[in-house]
Amino acid sequence: MANAARTETATERAKRETSDAETAEAPPALSGGENGAPASPTPLFETLSGIPVKPLYGPVDVKPGLEERLGEPGKFPFTRGLHPEMYRKRLWTMRQFAGFGSAEHTNQRFHYLLAQGMTGLSTAFDMPTLMGYDADHAMAFGEVGREGVAISSLEDMEILFRGIPLDQVTTSMTINAPAVVLLAMYVAVAEKQGIGAEKLGGTVQADMLKEFIAQKEWICPPRPSVKICVDMIEWCAKHMPKWNSISISGYHIREAGATAVQELAFTIADGIGYVEECVKRGMDVDEFAPRLSFFWDVHNDFFEEIAKFRAGRRIWAKLMRDRFGAKNPRSWQLRTHAQTAGVSLTAQQPLNNVARVAIQALAAVLGGTQSLHTNSMDETLALPTEEAATVALRTQQIIAHETGVTNVVDPFAGSYFVESLTDRMEEEAMSYIRRIDEMGGIIQAVERGFPQKEIADSAYRFQMQVEEGRRTIVGVNRFGGEEEISIPVLKIDPEIERRQIERVRAVRARRDAARWEQAMKDLRDACRSDKNLVPYVLDAVRAYATLGEISDVFREAYGVYREPAVF
């Protein structure tokens, strides 16, 4: 049987990847299923990422030197968290990702979420915006406003933030390839509100390496893409002291199928890549490192996720201090946003997703996250409805205000199991990072397709485990079969595309043509030099150059990326 043969190799590979001899013999199969569900043939006593888990942990499982590996909260190596008092002093930021349809629709949703007690904005853009196309481009056909808000020009951005004083909120923008354009638009909108860039707080995701690895939204090839990222890091370090210039993201890497260890390793390798490029440009590490931020996925394996957050902080602190010589303790801190795992949600029995999200969110909090997005139960079906998004936010509020988990800093410290898992994840992630260093760094590794292939293999292995019943997904391969529950789904009006096309065309017709032409010429010239592009993009958006026009300048100057189609 082809499937059986495949299982052998998958299991062998899992064994090879786990380094010590803890790999337990597979226990006997369960004799019967519950509720008529098929029995799980061989329960996997391992984490979701394939790390073997013993029935009991004790002092022998924790290597000597634990106190040094832990440190105190707020101190190197930050295993126990970034702040001495953590959530007693300040809760995490509850930042719910929102964006759909037109700028007007999303602006209304922002006002609604702020009124519900949300403390930070987070913007989802539609596919054409993410890929650097205006709404009227042929590639945008059918996709305008579907997966997020459509932004083609500064005018859309003005509408998106209408009535929201930008010095009183922080805004995260999930934008990558054209991040420099959206950053410039945000600064330009603030200028119109009379607010200087130095007062703005928030993030652009702007992490292009993970795009090539996992999310696959790009314009230009890896090297010029990273160059533009570094331009932003450099410009923000000088002009936007409260702005996180990049959000180095494991989320998409995990969602594409990576294990927790791979998420940790490839994300931190990306971080190393950006730091190296900034240093090459002559920047002092302490000048920019305090504004680097991270973004983790939080999946179902409760203890593994907590260990991942803790291990991540420790790895980063050591790298920044010892490898890059950073002296400012803020440069050592891995500050992170987290989002519950979209990929763990099921279209079957969607109400169950509320429980999954609550457990994942709790792990992020116990792991010490700085900000959190909780997914809505309906996100495997469509963008969230207002009701579903509210339940997701309420889930965070319940954790924050009803459970008591915020009273104690890093409550799992000293747990034999959690400490052993934290050490194990650090070791395995560092072994990947060393392999990537040997390849010449993350850019070379990405160009060779190394992380991409590792992730695709993990995704396939996981799917086969599910199909063989070795992994249980409640409501999908077990405990299913009930009447399908239908929940309301958000519909996007196709009219939005037509109106957005009209608006971008009107902006092009109405703007000051001479000013636009000059700004575009200056930008083209800057692209042919080593100059930092941010000031040129800023001038272009002030002159109402559209996102698509600016992206076209990049396409002409740097070429268009095509991925080798491998699986």
Place this chain on the structure above:
Amino acid sequence: MARKIRVLVAKAGLDGHDRGAKVVASAMRDAGFEVIYTGLHQTPEMIVQAAVQEDVDAVALSILSGAHMTLFPRVLELMREKGIGDVLLTGGGIIPKADMTALRQMGVGELFGPGTSTTAIIEYIRGAAPGGAASRSAKAGSAR
């Protein structure tokens, strides 16, 4: 010996979610299909051209961006225009039930949502596209 089933796995539009497409492609390959994967960001024209050139028995289109109601009909229309209307057009992604029904009525095959096993997809394609290419190669041969 029976000719291997040839399937074009395609990603249409701007959608970069390729985890599912790659998992399905790998599973089909392990099940003995010949799999051609288009890679990302293909237009309907590029997909149909590849389907014609590769002489496939089925086109499996993956769409998670919400653009399925524009992209599936366009691919189907082009397949008919290019004389491969008998090739199975199937696929999957985040597609609401009502939209799946509407697309089926237009002539698209079975569509698969989240949580589907790869075995179900493979069995379906085995049943719905057997010999498609064999019967078509005669036609295609005379046209070339």
